[in-house]
Amino acid sequence: MIKPAKISVVLSLVLSMILVMAGCGTAAKDHTASQAADKNTPTSTAAKTVELTVSAAASMTEALEEIQEDYKTKYPNITLNFNFGASGALQQQIEQGAPADLFLSAAAKNMEALVHKQLIDANQQKNVLSNELVVVVSADGQVPVAGFADLSKSDIKNIAIGIPESVPAGSYAKEALTKTNFWDSLQSKIVQGKDVRQVLQYVATGNADVGFVYKTNALTSDKVKVAFAVDPATYTPVEYPIGIVKATKHRKEAENFYTYLQTQEALDVFEKYGFSVLN
Structure with a gap:
């Protein structure tokens, strides 16, 4: 027969275990709830993209x-x-x-x-x-071009510039050619590009003999070389x-x-x- 004192000790142990397990369950529940709250709450330190x-x-x-x-x-x-x-x-x-x-x-x-x-x-x-306006030719071009007068040579078939109405480089080119009295005489040779990069591409691919671009554009391609810099006095800065x-x-x-x-x-x-x- 089990003595009352031993029964009391056993009951105390069982009760303690029940309390510990209950505590663990509550803690786990609280942790889960905390995680759920963290997922639904934006962090204050996250930077907005x-x-x-x-x-x-x-x-x-x-x-x-x-x-x-x-x-x-x-x-x-x-x-x-x-x-x-x-x-x-x-x-x-x-x-x-x-x-x-x-x-x-x-x-x-x-x-x-x-x-x-x-x-x-x-x-x-x-x-x-x-920036500066320059005239470029193909890197392996054989026709010497040192100034506007050379653009009138029969060897120069196509002169590329940006559309003057929308491309600043084209507007500057037209201004320079007009001021030096070459604009009208070169009209039959001029081909227009949608922007200055297209003008550069025309010369690089051989679709134009010369082109008016910025110095910065000329530096980006090894397929063209600067023939001459346009006199800055002939166009708006x-x-x-x-x-x-x-x-x-x-x-x-x-x-x-x-x-x-x-x-x-x-x-x-x-x-x-x-x-x-x-x-």
């Missing part, structure tokens, strides 16, 4: 693609989507309501037009870079303004990138690709 659309002149492609990589390492939550093209065409897109957070133009007139239409704030745009589009839905992020483009780090990249920095 933002996509910025940057409409930029085609001549800035290589430099901006390198800047894009540098910027991503510093601001991993910001995605830069570039819309490269002719500045005039990009201006029209913004005027028609196409989404854009920033505009980087190869001509001040395109930026000024958007400021005039109150699509870009005058206080949030600035001329930052400059090539200046690149950058600006924030008023309709941006990401004002803070757009302002941060606008500021970054003016840092020494970004300017060094532009200079690497042949741009000059304006004071």
Whole structure:
């Protein structure tokens, strides 16, 4: 027969085990509930991912693609989507309501037009870079070209320029040729490209004998060489303004990138690709 004292000890042990197990169950339940709550509650430290659309002149492609990589390492939550093209065409897109957070133009007139239409704030745009107009020929070209007079030679069949109405480089080329009295006489030879990169491609592939591009474009291809630099006195200075589009839905992020483009780090990249920095 089991003694009362032993029964009491056994009951105490059983009761203790029941209490411990109950405690473990409650703790597990609390832990599970806590995990569920964590899944449904956003962390305050998680950075919001933002996509910025940057409409930029085609001549800035290589430099901006390198800047894009540098910027991503510093601001991993910001995605830069570039819309490269002719500045005039990009201006029209913004005027028609196409989404854009920033505009980087190869001509001040395109930026000024958007400021005039109150699509870009005058206080949030600035001329930052400059460039030069050059004439390029194929790297293995045999026809010597040292000036505008040589463009009249019978060996020169096609002269490529950007569409003057929408491509700043084409507008500068027309201005220089007009001022030196060659525009009218060379009309039958001129072929037009949708942007300055297409003009470069025409010469690189042999579809044009010469082309008017920026110095920065000439540096990007080993299939062309600079025949001569166009006299800067014959065309409007090539200046690149950058600006924030008023309709941006990401004002803070757009302002941060606008500021970054003016840092020494970004300017060094532009200079690497042949741009000059304006004071």
